[in-house]
Amino acid sequence: MAKSSDDISVLAGTGGVVLGEARTNHEGRKAVLLIRGDEDTSEFVALVETMGITIVETLHQPGIEDPRGYFGKGRLQDVADELSSRVQGHPWQNVDLVLMHTNASPRQLVGVSSAVEIEVWDRVRLLLSLFTSHASSLEARLQVRIARMLSDRTVLRELANQQTTGERAGYGGGGITALQATIANINRELVQLRKRQKKHAVAQSERRKQRSRSGAVTVGLAGYTNAGKSSLFLALSGKDVLVRDKLFSTLETTIGRMEDSPRVLLADTIGFIDHLPSSTLDAFRATLAEALECDLLLILSDVSDAPEELERKLFTSRNEIFSRFYGEEIEDDFPWNSNETSNVQKVLTVLTKKDQATEMQLDEAIATVAALGLPEPLIISSHTGEGMKLLKDAILLKLYGPQTNLLLLPVPPEGGRAVEGLVADVYEAGLVSKRIERDDGGVEMRVWMNEQSLSRLLAHSKNRIEVK
Ligand SMILES: Nc1nc2c(ncn2[C@@H]2O[C@H](COP(=O)(O)OP(=O)(O)OP(=O)(O)O)[C@@H](O)[C@H]2O)c(=O)[nH]1
Ligand SMILES: [Mg+2]
Known part of the structure; x- marks a missing residue:
């Protein structure tokens, strides 16, 4: 030993x-x-x-x-x-x-x-x-x-x-x-130590695969330290994580389910900081992978920071994620717009702590985000809840595309599966936002569902489910 x-x-x-x-x-x-x-x-x-x-x-x-x-x-x-x-x-x-x-x-x-x-x-x-x-x-x-x-x-x-x-x-x-x-x-x-870490990493990656096989999608929360990642995680998932006005409160990744959307998993993780040597960052690679290898990445920044601070922190976050973690070259047209082989297809920029920012700060921040080539930001406050509904919808829209209206037909005279069975299939395949029982025994449903799941659902429905 x-x-x-x-x-x-x-x-x-x-x-x-x-x-x-x-x-x-x-x-x-x-x-x-x-x-x-x-x-x-x-x-x-x-x-x-x-x-x-x-x-x-x-x-x-x-x-x-x-x-x-x-x-x-x-x-x-x-x-x-x-x-x-x-x-x-x-x-x-x-x-x-x-x-x-x-x-x-x-x-x-x-x-x-x-x-x-x-x-x-x-x-x-x-x-x-x-x-x-x-x-x-x-x-x-x-x-x-x-x-x-x-x-x-x-x-x-x-x-x-x-x-x-x-x-x-x-x-x-x-x-x-x-x-x-x-x-x-x-x-x-x-x-x-590295052997033990490798074991951890392999187990984690196995769990990630299992989650995605079970139809869950993951939303990673990334950003500079103290940006408000854990607070947003708490607001979206209700799962208790450590929130403190301290730098590097979070050092590992926590996974939780988004409230009302159990198939959407959120991953809170360690924050970034300027000039971290590569060897140090490497030690946190497995942890970061847990959050950054995701279906949708939220890049958070504190909008109440001074404009030059905001720019520095967003710049660092962007570089850490794309150059150092994904090993991509950062160019003017960004990987998520241009390059199909990119590790991240989907990114949202989220500005946090809106309740503490002035109008002028908000305007400047929007310009900074654009100048860095990041997607147009959503602006929220995890404390007051402002912007949270829009953010949730934006997350679902990015993950699933626009909502689909389905009509589940009643059991025909020659017989067939009960409507409840079809309803259960829909719940299984996507995220239901609305459900109306019709007088004729049919059911109307509004769902977030990706194309793949939708075609599978329709193929298995024996023409009992229609897209309206
Ligand atoms: N006023 C206000 N404060 C916020 C908001 N969101 C987070 N904070 C505060 O910002 C500080 C940092 O929040 P955390 O959620 O711990 O930030 P983090 O990004 O997880 O930080 P680390 O894990 O340390 O990297 C805490 O004091 C939070 O209470 C918000 O919407 N409004
Ligand atoms: Mg944290």
Whole structure:
């Protein structure tokens, strides 16, 4: 059995790096944040706040990132000195975390860690820690663990590399051999974890096939984190899922039935975020597949966001879905309009949280959606219910085409199946929205039904069902 990576103690102060262990609760921690240039830090700060961590001080250094230590050598030393000379009452007294506002290279992570000698997170490690603390299901924990180990391995490889080239001396007590043994352990455990994940994925894909064989169709809910996916899922299905004003509340896929339309399944899933490394996204692939391999995909975005935020988040969602997940090239005319081999034939854009948006925001958002080549949006509020009926109808229209009016004829004089039997067949084949019993014993029905099911129904009805 491979040694668990939780045992890896690459400790600060012994010439190594704190890889930030399996700790899941970071509530109440204090951090300093390092920033180069004048980047917008609001999303990063929101991620930090979501975890209950307080940023005690933000340190800026103008100019471009130093490839060795993110901050320049002198400035980084200043930070290290300040940390090591803390006395009672120092504002940094309880700081045990240094945050870097970047997706750092392994070299930068090692560089900053060695200098400050406390735990260091770049944006990716921050996300991984957040995922770890929000992972509540077995599946979520498994994929987060894989993502963490992949990321830890790059840091350990960098350390090994620095020791081999003589750039760095010693590694704890054990030196390069201990490091290589640790990497080997990680590799072994990754093989095991991936096997388990593969098993999950196969089982999931089998369940998906079964669902579609049983005539169910799936509607996937996708969008940036905090877009309101779980809230819409709850509003449409009534099935309880975690809704919180936190980033990445949802890390796995939940399937539920659309209310009044039991054959329509909804899939709530993990959200997207900018600049997630491919290896991290890959760890969530099976989960995403559960929602994105669907009959209809809803792309959600929060219309109460500032216009440039909305654009950024929709742009990211679009790229994650089409380029990274489906591996399609994004061109001006979109896959769902142009290309029959596309993975997604059907897409709807949904703007959420209408109750919090101004008229001007709504207008701007509609223009943004069009500029990105996405289908014209439906605008809803899961809280007030506004737009929900239109959305449900739009979903059914996309899935089944226009509604069909059927007339079920009464039993003829020479005998035949009871009308109730025909009615049952119709319920079996589609979604009934209206039913009128006629005086002559016949029944009129209005249904959502795709062409294939309709022709099968008519063929089996011995001319007792007519399309009106
Ligand atoms: N005012 C308003 N708030 C909403 C609406 N829909 C969702 N929210 C809020 O937006 C926040 C995020 O909602 P979620 O449904 O958890 O969003 P999500 O997309 O599932 O988020 P993650 O799972 O974290 O990616 C919560 O605080 C919701 O209450 C809405 O229609 N109106
Ligand atoms: Mg959610």
